[in-house]
Every structure is written in C-alpha cells, then in structure tokens.
Amino acid sequence: MLIITIVSIPAFNYSIYDFGDNSFPKVRGQSLFGSPFAFPDVWATVPWVSSLLFVIPAILIITLTTNEFTYRTHRQNIIDGWSRKQFIYVKLFEVFLLSVLTTLVVFLTALYFGFVLNTVPEGVSKTHNMRYLLFYFIEMISYSSIAFLLSTFIRRAGLTMGIFFIYMVFEQFVVGLLRNKYHQNWVDYLPEEVTDKLLPSVFERVLRTTEAKQVWENHIPVYIGLAAVYLTVYCIVTTWKFRKTDL
C-alpha cells in the first residue's frame, strides 16, 4: 500500500502530463500554451495533480489504524506497557510521517518533470512557486488526519472508508451548491475546502483574473491558519476519544 502510494504520485502525474502533451495543438513541437509541467508552473501543477490522489494515503492511514482495532493490537500495546497517550501519539506521528513522505515524492516528481521531461525555460526562477509544496503537505496531513479521526471512532475499515469518501463528496457537493447558487462564501472555510483552496487547479490558475489572484493571495494566511486550527481539533478529539473509551 505504501509502495502504491509512492508510485501512484509520479505515475498519475505522468499520465496527466502525457494526456496534456498529446491533446493540445503544437506549433513546431512546442505546446501552444506553454507546458504546466515546466518551471516554474511545475511546482503548482504537480502538487495539485497529486492532491487528486488524496484517497490513496487516506486508505493507507485507515488500513493501518483499523488493523490495530481488528487484530486488537491497540489493546495489546496498552497491556504491554504503552500509555494510551503514547499509542495515539505514535499513530499521529505515522500520519505526519506519511504526509512528509508523500510531499517528498511530490518534490522529486516535480524536479523530474521540470528538469528531465521539459526543457528548462530561460530566465525563469526554478524555485518560484515552491510554496505549493507546503500547501500540498497541509492538504495531505489534513485529509489523513480526518481519515485517522474517523478510523478511531468507527474502527472498521470498510465503513470508515465509506464514510470518508461520502464526507469528501458531500462537502464538495455542499460547497458547490451553496457557493454557486446562493453565493455563500463561508463554505470556503469548511474543513476540506479550506485546504483545497490552497491548491487551485491548473485551469483555475490560468483562467482567473488578476484581481481574483490577489484576493486568493491575501487569503492564504487565513486558509493556513484555519487548516492549523482544524488539525489541532482533529488531534485533540482523537486523543480524547482514545484515552476515554474501553479498548
């Protein structure tokens, strides 16, 4: 599962890249619009494409957590001499570690696309836009923490995955409906959407107005701050739950 997670990121990026490369008209071998996989846009494109795969690390977290409940090893670990706090911290560290790992893979993938698959354009900063890596990390750790939170409450793998997906789809649906139909802007601050806002899609980035871009830039600290608040809440709730219940 870990291998799938690691491999899926460059593989999925490549398939998107390949699709884009073959679908748009080219003039003398050069893409008409300039490739989103070339520096410096690659730093924004690869994290966004990879973030579409959020499900895979989430499944990994759900499997790792519910396995403990299924095999009752969470119980045994406590019996053997871990405190409940220690157990939950180890698990939270696992979530953190996986997010670091996927971010690292995204970083390497972006380097590969930028340097190897595309010609490096003249006179562009190769480090510009690297902040999207941080945004990707924030999104991954938030999603994985939601998956972890649900796992500790539900304890069964299938049901947890089901509810996780349903929640993800449901929030997107609510966000889309309220924002587009009723012009409710607060939906931007829902747990899933707030991190989504940090990673705008390639199309959105290309098509939005300068004004919209400025608004987004101004909101970045708000998004990050809120994401941090949500993350803290997830951690506190999960720890509280695990410390209070019968195992």
Added chain:
Amino acid sequence: MDHVSFEVPEGSVFGILGPNGSGKTTLLGIVTDVLKATSGNYTWFGEAASEKSRRQLGTLLETPNFYHYLSGERNLSIAANIKEKDGHDIPRILELVRLAERKHSKFSTYSLGMKQRLAIASCLIGNPPVLVFDEPTNGLDPAGIAEIRQMIRDLAKEGKTIILASHLLDEVEKVCTHVAILQRGKLITAGNVNEVLVNEELVEVSAPDMERLRLALNDFAGVKQIRSYENIFQVYFNNGTPDLSTINQFCFSRGIVLNHLQLKKKSLESKFIEITNNATN
C-alpha cells in the same frame, strides 16, 4: 463489576474463578487499563498503577493479539520494544513454547494452540515478576494444557506471582494457592484455596419408604441439610461426619431398614456450583 475488592499476595498463584460472563476478563481489563471502570481504584506493587507498572507484568488477556501479517518472532520483538526490554531472551522463550521452528512464519498461519503459546511467550519477555493469564489453556490440546500448567507451577516455584483467570475449577485447584470466586460481577469469596474449596463429606442413604426416612433423619443430631437426589438422600452434617454404623443403627431403631448407605466426598465441581448457586439465591 460490583464492589469487588481483594489483594493478591506476592508469590502466590492467585486463581480468579467464575462461570462464563462472570466478569473475570472485565476485572483484568480494568487493572490493565484497557477498560475504564466507572468508579474504584487499584494498585500494582503497592503503587498507583501506570504504564510503568504494566511493563512489569506479563499479561495474556482473553485472546492472543498480534499483527497477523508479521512473523511470530517479529511480533515478540515489538512486544519487547514496548516493554522496554532488549529481547535477548526471545529465542529461549520461543524454544520454551515450542515455536522456534515456526518463528519466521506469519502469525496468521499459526494454529489456535500456536497462537495461544505465542501469547504466553509474549508474557515471558523480560522475565516479569508478575504474570497475568486469562484462560491460558484455551484452545490447547491435552498435552499442551499439561505443559502450560507445569510451566505455571515452575514459574511459581521461581517465586513469581501469577494471576490466573479460569472457568475451569480443576485448573484452579491444580495450580493455585489462592482463589477468588466471581459471579455476575460480584465477589463471592476469596482466600486460601484450601479454605475456600475445602472438600466436604456427605452421606448417601436410601430406604424403601423415603418419607419415613426423611422424618427420621430430621431428628438425627447434627444434620445440616438433606437433599433429595434420584431416590437417594444426600445428607450433610454440621460438625464432621458421624460414623456410618451410628446412622445405620439410628435408622434401624426407628424401624427403617436402609438399602443404601455410603460415605461420599463432595466433588469440587459440585462445591463450586453450590457456592455460585447460593450466591444467586
């Protein structure tokens, strides 16, 4: 659980005896912090319990809990890590529970008995002074059961304190020095095994006219209880069993000729049932 309170003396083999669902595992779950009690407290080694005290225990609670996709040996080294022990004795322990040959196999491929033996092995890591076994012979074949019981006796000889929960009276009687009997979450009795599970004697009598026999026996000095049992009366006495010939003579003097008269030792099984039944009533 309802007002259960007792102390386990150091160096004893302490049996917790009770029928299925009497609260044995719940009790042990509470003292190992996997279950939360609504009220009450407990101590380990005379101190408030913590994860540190749990590391001084070897505990097998209910079922063997291991990572199914890891080998037996790997599972033991995880347990050793949590207990903060170096695990140098893992090969010796695996030898002891006869799992050395299969130590590289995944836990999921083990038979029920092997899983149980691995769980016992896990308890022995780091040579803890106190061992807690919840139904340790579950799922073992007769040879395995005998082996585990011998092992428990050997461990007791080394001076270890052993807490053994079981619904098997015979098991408790064979290996324990102390016993607590639980039923429906209540502590019925606790103490030295010889005092709690003392063997009682009874006399079985029968005669052609059972009604007259009952009336006569009611007059016999020292009779505690008469139970009717398949055309036989089981007679219990207060202070020691009188000589059988005295009973015979007494009945004969009342004009009753006995056609059955026998001294019986009450089995522990029936003693156990009696203790738990009395508590229910």
